[in-house]
Amino acid sequence: RRKGAPEVIFGETKETAQIIAMAHGLLAGTGRAIISRLRTDSLEEVKAAFQGYTVRTRDAARAMVIYGPEFVPNNTGGHVGVISAGTSDIPVAEEAAVIVEEMGCRVTCIYDVGVAGLHRLVTPLRDLFADNVDAIIVAAGMDGALPSVVAGLAPVPVIGLPTSIGYGMGGKGVAALLSMLQTCAPGLSVVNIDNGVGAGITAALIANRVAQARERQSQ
Amino acid sequence: RRKGAPEVIFGETKETAQIIAMAHGLLAGTGRAIISRLRTDSLEEVKAAFQGYTVRTRDAARAMVIYGPEFVPNNTGGHVGVISAGTSDIPVAEEAAVIVEEMGCRVTCIYDVGVAGLHRLVTPLRDLFADNVDAIIVAAGMDGALPSVVAGLAPVPVIGLPTSIGYGMGGKGVAALLSMLQTCAPGLSVVNIDNGVGAGITAALIANRVAQARERQSQ
Amino acid sequence: RRKGAPEVIFGETKETAQIIAMAHGLLAGTGRAIISRLRTDSLEEVKAAFQGYTVRTRDAARAMVIYGPEFVPNNTGGHVGVISAGTSDIPVAEEAAVIVEEMGCRVTCIYDVGVAGLHRLVTPLRDLFADNVDAIIVAAGMDGALPSVVAGLAPVPVIGLPTSIGYGMGGKGVAALLSMLQTCAPGLSVVNIDNGVGAGITAALIANRVAQARERQSQ
Amino acid sequence: RRKGAPEVIFGETKETAQIIAMAHGLLAGTGRAIISRLRTDSLEEVKAAFQGYTVRTRDAARAMVIYGPEFVPNNTGGHVGVISAGTSDIPVAEEAAVIVEEMGCRVTCIYDVGVAGLHRLVTPLRDLFADNVDAIIVAAGMDGALPSVVAGLAPVPVIGLPTSIGYGMGGKGVAALLSMLQTCAPGLSVVNIDNGVGAGITAALIANRVAQARERQSQ
Amino acid sequence: RRKGAPEVIFGETKETAQIIAMAHGLLAGTGRAIISRLRTDSLEEVKAAFQGYTVRTRDAARAMVIYGPEFVPNNTGGHVGVISAGTSDIPVAEEAAVIVEEMGCRVTCIYDVGVAGLHRLVTPLRDLFADNVDAIIVAAGMDGALPSVVAGLAPVPVIGLPTSIGYGMGGKGVAALLSMLQTCAPGLSVVNIDNGVGAGITAALIANRVAQARERQSQ
Amino acid sequence: RRKGAPEVIFGETKETAQIIAMAHGLLAGTGRAIISRLRTDSLEEVKAAFQGYTVRTRDAARAMVIYGPEFVPNNTGGHVGVISAGTSDIPVAEEAAVIVEEMGCRVTCIYDVGVAGLHRLVTPLRDLFADNVDAIIVAAGMDGALPSVVAGLAPVPVIGLPTSIGYGMGGKGVAALLSMLQTCAPGLSVVNIDNGVGAGITAALIANRVAQARERQSQ
Amino acid sequence: RRKGAPEVIFGETKETAQIIAMAHGLLAGTGRAIISRLRTDSLEEVKAAFQGYTVRTRDAARAMVIYGPEFVPNNTGGHVGVISAGTSDIPVAEEAAVIVEEMGCRVTCIYDVGVAGLHRLVTPLRDLFADNVDAIIVAAGMDGALPSVVAGLAPVPVIGLPTSIGYGMGGKGVAALLSMLQTCAPGLSVVNIDNGVGAGITAALIANRVAQARERQSQ
Amino acid sequence: RRKGAPEVIFGETKETAQIIAMAHGLLAGTGRAIISRLRTDSLEEVKAAFQGYTVRTRDAARAMVIYGPEFVPNNTGGHVGVISAGTSDIPVAEEAAVIVEEMGCRVTCIYDVGVAGLHRLVTPLRDLFADNVDAIIVAAGMDGALPSVVAGLAPVPVIGLPTSIGYGMGGKGVAALLSMLQTCAPGLSVVNIDNGVGAGITAALIANRVAQARERQSQ
Numbered sequence A, B, C, D, E, F, G, H: 001r002r003k004g005a006p007e008v009i010f011g012e013t014k015e016t017a018q019i020i021a022m023a024h025g026l027l028a029g030t031g032r033a034i035i036s037r038l039r040t041d042s043l044e045e046v047k048a049a050f051q052g053y054t055v056r057t058r059d060a061a062r063a064m065v066i067y068g069p070e071f072v073p074n075n076t077g078g079h080v081g082v083i084s085a086g087t088s089d090i091p092v093a094e095e096a097a098v099i100v101e102e103m104g105c106r107v108t109c110i111y112d113v114g115v116a117g118l119h120r121l122v123t124p125l126r127d128l129f130a131d132n133v134d135a136i137i138v139a140a141g142m143d144g145a146l147p148s149v150v151a152g153l154a155p156v157p158v159i160g161l162p163t164s165i166g167y168g169m170g171g172k173g174v175a176a177l178l179s180m181l182q183t184c185a186p187g188l189s190v191v192n193i194d195n196g197v198g199a200g201i202t203a204a205l206i207a208n209r210v211a212q213a214r215e216r217q218s219q
């Protein structure tokens, strides 16, 4: 695919049989199938259908990857940071991390460092900059304040990833998304609520382009 | 007034003549008239109508106070902090400050310390705590992130005061208000967008009640 | 915690195992764990996991408190009123009451006194003022009119706590929240729909600061 | 007109010439023309165009009535109360009052008795019931709480008339309308924000039907 | 109850035990208990708890009435029409009809006569007028056009009762409610989506007041 | 243009000079320039710039057409009806009519026949069907009920054209658009609020395709 | 039915027994019953109730057709294209296709050709134009961009059919519908989210009118 | 500034005097002042205040840059594409272009290539890829479809920049923003409506990081 981004099967609104068929298609074509937002009732059936294959999921992530026998992972040299404000934001953050890894980047995760405990953020963020990170994804629900704080500090592009955590007015990620769109901090762009896949692709596209330029240099 | 809060004339939707009449009524009754959100076209006319009186406004505040000759300001001993995220938030912050002062409290203002420049916040905030502040008002528009950050640090109640600064989706203070309602930080309550009067009354009611308890102690 | 507010585990979006682990963490650190919005399917499992401990819930409240063997409750001398408009608002009001108590305050509850039966409100409200209440929480859904009525009468700060009761347009607490934000009465600030924890922390922070000033006096 | 309600020209979105032409049409047909929401720039021109006629407006009302030389007002014996929460709600309340009068009813107005000063409401409301009122219109902006309070007390149908007073979230009458739709009190129906004409017609239709039944009795 | 409207237990957000207790309370006080929006899981339990009593429901209505042994229904002589646009609107229309009947009025129902089949409306509507109807309730979901059509024809007050029928944008009754609020027809006031109880009380209050005037006449 | 629809210059957000330049471009290319939503401040300047040309506008329509000297209007034989609910909807209806005519169709206009006066609709609508109309545009603001009524009667496709007439909740055409989207009547599709150009193009595309088939027949 | 469109039973909000009764009614009257949006729990019961009849459903479509023994399908000669952006949009697209077929038109379906893979669209679209299509329905969720792209290319009317696919802000078809309403392309009108029935009727009304004109020609 | 992005003065909500003072501050500090969204009434006054300085604006852009005598522009070697859908989107696109240039990148602009004329897009887009573009900004109002189309084709990160062009439902950029958030295409992130500054900073941060890696390579 010219775009440099893998095809991802959106599991939520599809029949299990349809998902399995599409995964077989991708495996035949590219040696790998990535499925996001797999419903719990599809999970086991899909796993069963691919018993001979290597199947991996990241922790709480709502994403699954199936590798064909000949699949060779590539390593681009790109580096992406994934930060979450709360523990409830982790599944969406992990979805982004899966995509970033499948696009060949290294991922560093820093979780549960929201604005109610900003002191926990300072040191790992400094380390991330020192480790030459190319782009940072910040997942946050509720007030969505963390991406603005990180974008105010980071010398690289930040992708705001609102999560559907929070209740009442502005709940389900709405306040988080709006607050990110209204940010006072420079260099923050956003994707939709819970769109870990979209955040991952954008961050990896950035990191891979930088890595490619670095690569050429070292040749 | 048993409530402990002064009557405030809401100028925005009233005829100038109506405002002047109501101000005369308050002066006759309490020796003082406070007018908020005075339209520019009313301002000079109202001033002209009270030439013999002491009239004051605070800086950019959209509020005016007229004192009768016998008015004696009281000093309760309460202390309120008023913080603003940006320079555009100052008029609303000042409206709150006027009300707090007219309710007899001391006010400390810290302006233009939003999340894009958090380092400017740390020292004045520490000083405020050391100076025994009773309640803090935080005015912020756009992302509205600052009140959450302050409430995560302050040992006193914080009143979030969203301002109608910001454009596009979530603009005019909507994202700021929603983000404050969704706060992850403890001890933050809010008033409506641009409602400096409401924030000021709530903060002063808190400070005055604490001050009253302190007073009794020192007697 | 410097803030003077306890850490509260938000149960709704967490796995039961995760909640139990976090509760053990808090018990080890502070001798007490407070959990809010525990899902029904987690309730029994969590109780079972802490069989040797003292576990309490208030009536219909969606909050649970687990005490370690050495926990010594403190009593600050603060006094908070908790009022509800209807019987359906009680669970959220009780969530606020639990937090207020755990922060060391005395709580007086007055329930089912909404605007369709205002005469039931007058006497208990007068008693509350006479009993030196420091702050009042008013929980109301549907029209959300009661907090404005109480704030028009009370000489102390009032915290409006909208509840998700009501259907149709403006239902699920939206009209209640908006009506409180638009209040004509002085001294009313609000928290988000169903946020009993937030209302409780704000009210207790106020009451405890007043109580602390009173304390010093009597020494 | 079989409906029992007069035709009313909606002035806001019409050219002045168009309004004058339509008014001439109504005068020719029924001997009277009622125009609502006349823009300021049309007002004088319309007045000038009907110099030989009797033209009346009620106080601050945004409505004008032009009578032909032969018009004979009728008096149905119906009685309608018109209450407003604040002084800013008066123009809309007066628009309703004009319509009620033009439909032949007696009107009793009680203004500026909102929830922040409920004690001012009690006596005039009791007098209204004693004076055999048939229906009550309650105009309120901002929190829109007053119609619910009145409907909780009144033994007759109440029509909630939200006004576009108020700023910030839920402003321009939105919170007022939603709060009325969510009322806990029995017997409250509503019309749209600022729709004094609609409220007036509904109240007068009720009062006139009752009056008609009373009439027959006394014959 | 001075208001002339019965107390109604709102079943939807209450525990079954709580509903039964409240019903016993009302039976003891007034000889009758009305419950609306009873959840399916409560229905049988409530019925079982009142086996010795007369229990009635109207057709598809989401309302139940329990009569004590000594309850004597009254008959006021008022007459209310209840019209529905579609068959899906009938349960809400029936809820209104139950309330109207319990308030002592006669009810005439005309169902499934929406704007896609207006010809079916003409004759029954003419009969309704001839039969001296005092007020008309029109239940409609989706486009909500029928109440405007009826109000354009009827010489009595019309109460628009939007129902939560319809999907997509403006679905769940939102378009229906907004369209009724924006009506071009005179004499239409509205209640909230699915609020059959509210529509019933308003219509019966009107009809009973007219009937009372008629009564006095015939004495 | 392969599409069969003329290019239309959207005047509202363009500088006058830019409009004139674009009109010259279209005149050079196709011999005709159509401009919609021309701001009042541009109108005279644009007219002046094309003094040697034939310029026409339809009545109140917010659209202008400029013909080059060699432009030959074509006549397709298509027939489109344009109906408006109120007099305030006429400018938008006329904008649609201009486009329909410029696309070579005959237009029949029926204005001011809204649901509050449905009897005025019956005869002209019957005549329209008899006169072999191919498609009908119905412009309506406020409640937007008329398009549903017409679509319930007409044997041809109906295009709902909501107009920005109406105030309060659901005002500026929102209720009208939603009500049309929720229609119970068959064969109604819609365009956006005030989009007379879009309605005109769709109706003319339909009529011209039918006319073309008719043409072939008569050859 | 004079309108030329079949009656369709809306299954979603109806009891199964009610659906069966209504289907019997339609079979008796017209020899055919069409049911849309049948809930899964009704499906088997309805099938069982019509075992002697021919019952058909199209693929994933949420619509069922029951034919009486004497039903003779007609063939009008109209031709409608049905295009879907993604695979998740197919059930709604198929609902439209069923209706189009039942109204006697030929249907050509082109699925899964959304804007992320526009190259897949070009050839089948060109074939569709060559095959003399009369109207095109384009079903799309998420960004809803495809209908605008098709309307920019097609010489016939296009009906935008937004589907409730998509999550986060603008999800459930809202962004798709709004984007279609805001289209820059000429000749696109829309129906509500998931309203396959409405799109099908409009497209078939267009195609059948064109076909009828063609027919007459060949006679 | 460590972030790599210049400070930008937000002109819209500031007094002219305040803007001039802030610009002097930036000139003293960094040798350059950038002002965005300058109100027309401030423009001439600001220009007059900096007569000795080099002042530039890009075409229709709502941004102004003032250079001190010693300012040396840098050239990073980054390359950013800026595409607009319509001519009305150009001012916002140009605001982004100004920022990109001030951050040292080369800019290539491609304007007026929206989905109603996609054929105009193909060649310049291919040239852009060939010319080694690092990131692309796509400004679009109304349907907002173009960014999805470009992101479906481009091998680099795309930043969607919705503009406030469009009227009716979803107007003022709302549909455009939502459609971009719901994109089906990979690698598209967004900023708020009309936020050319934010889009420019993000794109330039990406391009400069890539350029920096390239630089090192060629050393």
Ligand SMILES: Nc1ncnc2c1ncn2[C@@H]1O[C@H](COP(=O)(O)O)[C@@H](O)[C@H]1O
Residues within 6 Å of the ligand: A086, A087, A088, A116, B184, B185, B186, C006, C007, C008, C009, C010, C011, C036, C037, C195, C196, C197, C198
């Ligand atoms: N019911 C609640 N509503 C609002 N905030 C809560 C609630 N329960 C806990 N919190 C706060 O949310 C944060 C806990 O988030 P978490 O780390 O995800 O458990 C803490 O700051 C709590 O004080």
Ligand SMILES: Nc1ncnc2c1ncn2[C@@H]1O[C@H](COP(=O)(O)O)[C@@H](O)[C@H]1O
Residues within 6 Å of the ligand: C086, C087, C088, C116, D184, D185, D186, E006, E007, E008, E009, E010, E011, E036, E037, E194, E195, E196, E197, E198
């Ligand atoms: N379905 C209903 N819709 C609206 N109001 C209702 C409904 N059922 C009961 N009510 C009103 O709600 C109040 C009862 O609330 P509760 O005391 O919570 O049962 C009374 O004022 C009733 O008249």
Ligand SMILES: Nc1ncnc2c1ncn2[C@@H]1O[C@H](COP(=O)(O)O)[C@@H](O)[C@H]1O
Residues within 6 Å of the ligand: F006, F007, F008, F009, F010, F011, F036, F037, F195, F196, F197, F198, G184, G185, G186, H086, H087, H088, H116
């Ligand atoms: N009033 C209008 N409403 C909707 N679309 C319009 C209108 N006037 C022109 N257009 C369309 O908008 C596009 C012109 O945009 P522009 O190039 O900015 O003038 C063309 O595709 C026109 O067909």
Ligand SMILES: Nc1ncnc2c1ncn2[C@@H]1O[C@H](COP(=O)(O)O)[C@@H](O)[C@H]1O
Residues within 6 Å of the ligand: A184, A185, A186, B086, B087, B088, B116, H006, H007, H008, H009, H010, H011, H036, H037, H195, H196, H197, H198
């Ligand atoms: N047009 C704009 N849109 C969004 N942010 C802006 C804009 N112009 C300036 N800013 C940012 O807003 C902040 C300046 O705010 P202020 O101090 O009020 O001038 C800085 O962080 C700027 O980078």
Ligand SMILES: [Mg+2]
Residues within 6 Å of the ligand: A085, A086, A114, A115, A140, A141, A142, A143, A144, A145, A146, B184
């Ligand atoms: Mg957060």
Ligand SMILES: [Mg+2]
Residues within 6 Å of the ligand: A184, B085, B086, B114, B115, B140, B141, B142, B143, B144, B145, B146
């Ligand atoms: Mg801020």
Ligand SMILES: [Mg+2]
Residues within 6 Å of the ligand: C085, C086, C114, C115, C140, C141, C142, C143, C144, C145, C146, D184
């Ligand atoms: Mg209440």
Ligand SMILES: [Mg+2]
Residues within 6 Å of the ligand: C184, D085, D086, D114, D115, D140, D141, D142, D143, D144, D145, D146
């Ligand atoms: Mg009020």
Ligand SMILES: [Mg+2]
Residues within 6 Å of the ligand: E085, E086, E114, E115, E140, E141, E142, E143, E144, E145, E146, F184
């Ligand atoms: Mg209907």
Ligand SMILES: [Mg+2]
Residues within 6 Å of the ligand: E184, F085, F086, F114, F115, F140, F141, F142, F143, F144, F145, F146
């Ligand atoms: Mg209309």
Ligand SMILES: [Mg+2]
Residues within 6 Å of the ligand: G085, G086, G114, G115, G140, G141, G142, G143, G144, G145, G146, H184
């Ligand atoms: Mg799509």
Ligand SMILES: [Mg+2]
Residues within 6 Å of the ligand: G184, H085, H086, H114, H115, H140, H141, H142, H143, H144, H145, H146
């Ligand atoms: Mg566009």
